[in-house]
Every structure is written in C-alpha cells, then in structure tokens.
Amino acid sequence: MRIVVQRVLNASVSIDCEVYSAINQGLMILVGVAEGDTEQDMEWLAAKAANMRIFDDENGVMNRSVIDVGGEVLAVSQFTLSASTKKGNRPSYIHAAGHDVAIPLYDKFCERMQQLIGKDVKKGVFGADMQVALVNDGPVTIIVDSKLKE
Numbered sequence: 631m632r633i634v635v636q637r638v639l640n641a642s643v644s645i646d647c648e649v650y651s652a653i654n655q656g657l658m659i660l661v662g663v664a665e666g667d668t669e670q671d672m673e674w675l676a677a678k679a680a681n682m683r684i685f686d687d688e689n690g691v692m693n694r695s696v697i698d699v700g701g702e703v704l705a706v707s708q709f710t711l712s713a714s715t716k717k718g719n720r721p722s723y724i725h726a727a728g729h730d731v732a733i734p735l736y737d738k739f740c741e742r743m744q745q746l747i748g749k750d751v752k753k754g755v756f757g758a759d760m761q762v763a764l765v766n767d768g769p770v771t772i773i774v775d776s777k778l779k780e
Contacts, residue, residue: 631671631735632711632775634660637684641704641764643754650760651752656701658764661739662711663732664725671776672739679703680746684770692770697747705743706754706762707736729757 635657642652659679685694685701696703709732713721726732733756744751754760 631664631667631675631739631777632662632773633675633679634708634711635679635682635684635772635774636660636764637767637770638704639765639767641762643704643706643752644761644763645755645758651704651754653702653704653752655699655767657696657703658762658766659703659705659743660708660711661705661736662708663727663735664712665727665731667727667731667735667776669735669738672735673742674779675774675776676739676742676746678774680743682772684772700749701747702749702752703743703747704752704754705736705740706760707732707756732756 638656638658640654641658643650657679680697681695683695684692685696685699687693709723709726712726713723714725715721736756740751740753
C-alpha cells in the first residue's frame with residue numbers, strides 16, 4: 631500500500647464540476663492499494679500519516695503532526711499509485727488491487743485516520759472521475775510505501 635501525503639493550506643475534490651469534499655489546513659492523502667496489501671499495511675500507513683511531524687512548531691521547525699495542529703484530512707483513492715513504468719511509455723496498472731480488496735482497505739484507512747485524528751476524514755468517491763485541487767504548503771510532499779517499512 632502506498633500513500634502520497636501533502637501538507638496543504640486547503641484541498642478539495644470535485645465531481646461533475648461540483649465540490650464533493652473540501653478541507654482547510656491539514657493533509658491531502660492519495661491512497662493506492664496494490665495486490666497483496668493487508669490491514670496491517672493500512673494500520674501502519676494510517677498511524678504514520680497521522681503522526682508524521684511535518685507541520686511547523688513555534689520555531690518554524692517541522693515538529694508537529696496533523697493531530698498537534700488540529701488539521702483536517704482529505705483522503706482520495708488513486709489506483710495509479712500502483713503503476714509500473716518499467717516497460718514502454720504506457721504505465722501498467724496490473725498490480726493495483728481489484729475493487730474487492732481496494733475499496734475495503736481504502737474505507738478502513740479513512741476510518742482509522744478519523745479515529746487517530748479525532749475528526750471526520752473527508753473523502754473522494756472510489757472509482758469516480760475526480761478533479762483534485764490543493765494549495766501545497768511548503769511544498770511538503772512525502773511518499774510512504776508500506777512495503778518499504780523495514
């Protein structure tokens with residue numbers, strides 16, 4: 631399982647030109663589920679994202695988490711994070727998990743993040759054609775892959 635965590639001033643997801651979800655200061659998290667990913671992967675990534683110290687403290691040092699700053703979270707499923715680009719110029723998504731695995735893990739990730747931060751986690755719509763807008767603060771963008779945790 632792989633996530634892309636972005637520190638944002640605000641972010642939103644629109645579907646059919648209508649804003650579906652939006653947040654102010656916090657984290658925009660893209661969530662990719664691959665074949666073989668488990669609830670343990672989801673748990674580890676949720677805890678990592680919720681506790682990641684990427685917000686400035688009073689000294690301007692990235693030393694605070696989204697929990698510490700009372701930030702919000704917008705989590706959007708993105709199967710393209712499982713793309714393989716080894717051959718040719720057309721990415722292959724053969725390693726992306728199917729709906730039967732990806733939807734429950736994405737939903738559980740969002741539920742777990744909600745428990746960890748103590749706030750509703752805003753979401754996109756799994757499989758929808760979404761437009762994502764954000765103001766990346768810093769910019770701070772971090773890729774975390776559960777397969778690389780050891």
